[in-house]
Amino acid sequence: MSVLDYILAGVAVVFAGPELAFLGLPATPVMILSVFLLGIVVGSTPGLAAPMAMAVSLPHLISAFGFNPDALLPVIGFLIGVMKGGTVGGAVPAILFNTPGTPDAHMTTLDGHPMTKEGQPDKALRIAQFSSASGDTFSDIVLILCVPFPAVLVEQYLDLPHLRGHRHAGVSEVLRGLRGGLERALYGLRTRGADARRP
Numbered sequence: 001m002s003v004l005d006y007i008l009a010g011v012a013v014v015f016a017g018p019e020l021a022f023l024g025l026p027a028t029p030v031m032i033l034s035v036f037l038l039g040i041v042v043g044s045t046p047g048l049a050a051p052m053a054m055a056v057s058l059p060h061l062i063s064a065f066g067f068n069p070d071a072l073l074p075v076i077g078f079l080i081g082v083m084k085g086g087t088v089g090g091a092v093p094a095i096l097f098n099t100p101g102t103p104d105a106h107m108t109t110l111d112g113h114p115m116t117k118e119g120q121p122d123k124a125l126r127i128a129q130f131s132s133a134s135g136d137t138f139s140d141i142v143l144i145l146c147v148p149f150p151a152v153l154v155e156q157y158l159d160l161p162h163l164r165g166h167r168h169a170g171v172s173e174v175l176r177g178l179r180g181g182l183e184r185a186l187y188g189l190r191t192r193g194a195d196a197r198r199p
Contacts, residue, residue, distance in 0.1 A: 003148040003149060006148035006151060007144060007145070007148055010144070013073070014026070014028050014029065014073060014077075015028075015029065017070070017073040017074070018070040018071075018073070018074060027073065027074040027077065028073040028074055028076075028077035029077070030077075031074050031077035031078045031081060032077045032078075032080055032081040032084075033081065034081070035077075035078050035081030035082050035085065036081045036082075036084055036085040036088075037085060038053070038081070038082060038085060039053065039081055039082040039083065039084060039085020039086040039087075039088070039089060040085040040086070040088055040089035040092075041085075041089065042082065042085070042086050042089065043085060043086035043087060043088060043089025043090040043092075043101050043102050043105075044089035044090065044092040044093055044101045045089075045093075045101060046093050046097075046099050046100070046101050048101075049086060049090075049101075049102045049103070050082050050083045050085070050086025050087065050102065051083075051086075053082050053086065054079050054082055054083065057078065057079075057082065058075075058079070061074075061075045061078055061079075062075070084136055086102060087102065087104055087132055087136065088128075088129060088132045088133070089101055089102075090102030090103075090104050090105035090108075091105045091108045091112065091125070091128035091129070091132065092125065092128075093105075094106070094108040094109045094112055094113065094128075095108060095109075095112035095113060095115070095116055095121060095124045095125055095128060096113075096116055096121060097113075098113040108128060111124075112124045112125075112127075112128060
């Protein structure tokens with residue numbers, strides 16, 4: 001397959017995926033667009049962030065859609081919509097109240113809130129929304145265009161046994177490190193006391 005075939009196949013899968021029964025529309029684009037508003041609300045609430053909403057909603061999504069392969073795209077569409085909306089929504093309190101809604105919007109307080117003090121909150125919000133949307137869109141396009149190249153390289157040059165060996169080695173290293181960390185955690189009080197007594 002050529003690189004263009006990979007890109008077209010990915011787009012076709014998104015739009016030809018499972019449909020929402022009550023609307024008859026593809027589930028993934030509907031999930032992205034509808035949950036985008038939820039992400040804006042979450043992002044504009046100081047103290048909440050999109051990753052938090054993703055972590056809370058993931059078990060509910062899995063229980064609603066199940067573990068079948070058809071459920072993968074709507075669930076990922078939901079998570080993408082919340083993340084993109086949270087990124088956009090974080091600028092709202094940063095501009096209006098000088099309190100970033102998300103950590104991503106911290107720098108927005110430096111130029112957005114002074115514009116609000118000058119009586120231009122609408123302009124500051126429009127600039128933030130446009131900047132966020134154009135930056136996200138550009139990064140998505142770069143991702144879509146660049147990801148097929150490594151996929152082609154992996155498909156052409158690496159064998160499945162080779163990848164299986166790397167996975168096995170990686171998992172065994174993680175488990176080995178976890179075991180040492182778990183032992184330290186279980187005996188942490190004694191170890192901390194011994195470290196404190198050292199000169």
